[in-house]
Amino acid sequence: MNGILAIYRKEMIQYFRSPIAYFVVSVFLLGTGYFFLYNVFSTGIGTMNETFRNMGLLLITLIPLVTMRLFSGEYTGRTMELLTTLPLKTWEIVLGKYLGALTILLVMTMATGINLIPLYLFGNPETKTILSGYIGFILMGMACLAIGQFFSSLTQNQIVAALITIPVLLAFWFVGHLQAYQNSPGLRELFGYLSFSLHFSDFIRGLLRSEAVAFYLAVVAVALTLNTSYLQWRR
Amino acid sequence: MIKLESVTKRYGSRTIIHDVSFSVSKGEIVGFLGPNGAGKTTTMRMIAGATTPTSGRVTVAGLDMATHNHDAAQRLGYLPEHPPLYDVLDVTTYLRFVAKVKGVQRHAMQSELDRVIAACRLEAVVTREIYKLSKGYRQRVGLAQALLGKPDVLLLDEPTAGLDPGQIQETREVIRTFGEHAAVLLSTHILPEVTLICQRVAIINGGRLLAIDSPVGLQQASEQTNNVLIEASAEAGSLREELLGVQGVTAVTVTALPNDLVRAECQVEAQSGIEARIARVVAVRWSLHRLERQQPTLENVFLRYVNQTSQQREAA
Numbered sequence: 001m002n003g004i005l006a007i008y009r010k011e012m013i014q015y016f017r018s019p020i021a022y023f024v025v026s027v028f029l030l031g032t033g034y035f036f037l038y039n040v041f042s043t044g045i046g047t048m049n050e051t052f053r054n055m056g057l058l059l060i061t062l063i064p065l066v067t068m069r070l071f072s073g074e075y076t077g078r079t080m081e082l083l084t085t086l087p088l089k090t091w092e093i094v095l096g097k098y099l100g101a102l103t104i105l106l107v108m109t110m111a112t113g114i115n116l117i118p119l120y121l122f123g124n125p126e127t128k129t130i131l132s133g134y135i136g137f138i139l140m141g142m143a144c145l146a147i148g149q150f151f152s153s154l155t156q157n158q159i160v161a162a163l164i165t166i167p168v169l170l171a172f173w174f175v176g177h178l179q180a181y182q183n184s185p186g187l188r189e190l191f192g193y194l195s196f197s198l199h200f201s202d203f204i205r206g207l208l209r210s211e212a213v214a215f216y217l218a219v220v221a222v223a224l225t226l227n228t229s230y231l232q233w234r235r
Numbered sequence: 236m237i238k239l240e241s242v243t244k245r246y247g248s249r250t251i252i253h254d255v256s257f258s259v260s261k262g263e264i265v266g267f268l269g270p271n272g273a274g275k276t277t278t279m280r281m282i283a284g285a286t287t288p289t290s291g292r293v294t295v296a297g298l299d300m301a302t303h304n305h306d307a308a309q310r311l312g313y314l315p316e317h318p319p320l321y322d323v324l325d326v327t328t329y330l331r332f333v334a335k336v337k338g339v340q341r342h343a344m345q346s347e348l349d350r351v352i353a354a355c356r357l358e359a360v361v362t363r364e365i366y367k368l369s370k371g372y373r374q375r376v377g378l379a380q381a382l383l384g385k386p387d388v389l390l391l392d393e394p395t396a397g398l399d400p401g402q403i404q405e406t407r408e409v410i411r412t413f414g415e416h417a418a419v420l421l422s423t424h425i426l427p428e429v430t431l432i433c434q435r436v437a438i439i440n441g442g443r444l445l446a447i448d449s450p451v452g453l454q455q456a457s458e459q460t461n462n463v464l465i466e467a468s469a470e471a472g473s474l475r476e477e478l479l480g481v482q483g484v485t486a487v488t489v490t491a492l493p494n495d496l497v498r499a500e501c502q503v504e505a506q507s508g509i510e511a512r513i514a515r516v517v518a519v520r521w522s523l524h525r526l527e528r529q530q531p532t533l534e535n536v537f538l539r540y541v542n543q544t545s546q547q548r549e550a551a
Binding site for chain 1: 364
């Protein structure tokens with residue numbers, strides 16, 4: 001546990017002593033603010049539904065910026081040598097880093113709470129639906145982070161790590177659209193099951209489905225296990 | 236404390252380390268010598284647990300690195316060739332991170348940080364971000380992290396690289412003091428450093444351990460290749476004949492010098508008093524200007540081993 005905490009603290013200091021965290025949070029807030037204003041004030045509908053959908057896509061494009069340096073940065077800075085020779089288990093390194101990235105995601109999520117002030121002042125939103133949307137957003141973000149972190153462990157180049165992560169996350173987001181082109185019910189079901197956006201839509205509509213929760217958590221577990229196994233194999 | 240038994244490391248079909256075995260005891264500093272690409276860093280990385288051997292066994296403080304590397308890591312300090320530093324962290328935050336991972340308790344943290352900061356003379360830069368430090372300071376921060384937690388085994392890959400002469404001397408003193416209670420394996424290119432602080436020297440080339448002995452032992456082992464150099468006012472042919480007649484002289488090379496002087500390089504067997512016999516023989520007929528026994532330096536011994544293996548590899 002000590003190891004996870006030490007890695008977590010180091011990660012947080014690294015995030016906030018470099019411009020990356022400030023940049024990602026600022027861009028996300030600006031983007032979310034724009035979408036919120038457009039969706040709520042232009043249409044006059046007092047819900048977060050459409051804003052959540054936009055936030056999801058914005059998140060997918062920004063997550064690689066958070067995760068790209070997680071391991072690639074350790075390789076290029078030659079600090080991976082330190083981590084692998086300190087009394088740390090590989091899963092502790094992976095989990096400590098993941099929790100650090102998750103904190104940035106939570107900061108991003110909480111910062112969007114500012115949009116709720118005018119929504120509650122001037123509208124009559126459904127709190128349960130908003131809460132469910134936020135839970136879905138965080139769960140999807142967790143899955144994206146785990147995938148980005150895994151790809152960061154595969155290459156020394158941070159840009160390459162980001163360039164691999166973006167299309168993979170976009171594929172998970174858009175894979176549901178392939179359902180329309182499939183005759184096979186099995187494939188249709190598979191594409192629907194793998195779709196980040198379809199599961200997220202359930203949360204946005206206020207449905208807290210255990211299948212969707214399990215799906216996102218399973219993606220996290222698989223990506224972090226692959227991450228740990230790859231690092232162990234690399235030794 | 237450190238024990239390697241028939242350790243081999245392969246990357247694909249390429250064998251980097253061939254069947255290397257040696258050990259380092261507590262209170263001993265062993266110098267690890269070899270040209271670039273000889274396998275020093277790979278060997279150190281295997282001992283540190285950064286990579287695993289393809290075959291053979293590495294034990295650190297009695298713990299097998301294949302099965303107990305986590306426990307062994309708590310008793311090990313490692314300074315890689317390039318100090319592993321986080322540039323955006325300041326020196327204290329970085330050292331605190333390493334100390335915490337090494338299990339230094341909260342109540343002992345400050346005294347432990349103060350100890351390594353003082354040992355590595357980092358007082359002036361403790362609050363500075365690492366990216367702002369000079370190469371010498373970066374190296375010393377790397378050494379400081381290796382010393383944290385008072386490890387039983389210390390692996391130092393070129394610890395004095397990039398330091399100025401004053402810092403080199405201070406760092407050697409730190410290593411020497413630390414080596415009184417720990418097993419230290421020190422890789423370096425600076426041969427006098429080995430003679431100054433190491434009890435034993437391991438020479439490696441082409442991934443093979445060529446020799447391991449004390450610096451004096453290595454020099455003595457190659458004494459049969461010693462030369463005695465003389466300069467005398469003599470006729471080259473006669474001098475050569477006379478010298479070859481001296482017991483213990485195995486070969487003589489003669490060169491003419493200006494002012495009717497002749498230089499003779501005699502290859503002699505390892506025995507005492509041979510210089511006196513040569514001097515007597517020469518002084519009877521000619522005027523002797525210079526007589527010098529050329530002791531093999533560690534550098535000569537090292538080069539001889541390295542060149543021998545290079546030639547053997549080329550022949551193979």
